[in-house]
Amino acid sequence: MRRGSGFAEKDRMAAQNVADALVAHGTGRAVYLSGIVPPVEHGEPSEHITSRLEVEKILSTTPATVLTLRAAVLMGSGSTSFEIIRQVSERMPVQTVPTWMNSDVQPIAVVDAVTALVGALTAEVGSRSYDIGGPDRLPYGDLLDRYAVMAGVPRRTSSVTCCPTTTR
Template sequence: MTQNSPTQRVLVTGASGYVGGRLIPRLLQDGHHVRAAFLESEDPERFPWSSDVEIVRMNVLKADQVRAGVDGVDAAFYLIHGMGGDDFVEKDRASAQIMADAARTHEVQRLIYLSGIVPEVDEDELSDHITSRREVEQILTGSGIRTIALRAAILLGCASTSYEIIRQVSERLPIQTIPTWMNSRVQPIAVVDAIEVLANALAVQSDSRSYDIGGPETLKYAELLDRFARVAGITRPQVTVPLLPTALVGKLTGLIADVPAPTVEALVESLHHDMVCHEDDFRRDLLPAGYELVGLDEALRRSQSTDVDDGDPMGPLTTDPEWAG
């Protein structure tokens, strides 16, 4: 069960990203002093909460900027995910080490990292995407600072990359071609539930550890596509096709969807294995008593909203990228 978190000075890396931009209003609502990290090229004033936070410029590959960003904060949210380019694994490793070193130097009390579900398979079967997420967890935890890693599979909400792939492929293909290897199970979680968990991770008193976080329903990925179509009111017959190479599926999906192609290819590679929670301790430790997770159909319905900036983090925001719905 969660405890009320005392007011803290909190750094949010990736403040302009999908999760960061939706998490910050919640942290402000809880009374925290928020330091929001932006790249030099980004415009913080696009965000309605920009005047309520402390803005810092931070490239996570520049140690001096990271040290300045963490100086004086109690906790830091590490919401950095590199999935573009051939060297994203190396960049993820380097940036995590820079953050770990800087946080240790400035005696940050807590690191919170949004990671990915790690399937229970041999290490050499893991995708580069998942392998890198786990390595970042290990580096942050190795700092000696209390590190809470939250492992999620698919975040449901307008502008979430995983959700947008589902939406765009479903809307643009009259017939869904499903590879036989994409028979794996997934456990999506609504972004509002993920934000609740992230915010409460500031107060949890456990030692460094990871939590698997997922919604109330587990289903095959093909069934998730079918559920989206049903909620959206469209008909999309599915055809199962054997022997489709993963790389080909990733590239074709990248051509169909507006989501950046490297991101699509990295996520598709992860669908070879079940992406489901192996434990549900987060419900006990990171959610208030009586909290009800958003059901799958409701999450899909709210994600399809066209009401911009209506106050629901599940819906579209004017600050979302152009490729989002």
């Protein structure tokens, strides 16, 4: 996810550049590490999810076999998801946990994601996507708690339930 406005256009341009390079160089396979595309119950997918899907679509317009590996939370230094977890845990000794954090995530270690990427290079399959994750599914708030315990960071949480406002 890129900060600021215009990230979808930048993603689109980058994907088209890669697609053009795949065609120009006759590359037979591309592996794209993306993010999980959750099922959408209400309304349309978010702008970020729409952009992820658009990148997959652009890459798939080439003759190359395109394998997309979709990961929810990459756990390891340098991962944006991991750095957010680390920063929230270390900088906010008291953390409110909004209801959206009750949704389950399936974190995957960076080393395991790299292993999946390497395996995708030689997998005998056609173009398609795979969701990748570690062995544990847990609510996002529990993942924050688990990180804090493992990092030795004291942290308190408080659940927050948002209520619809009423007008008179």
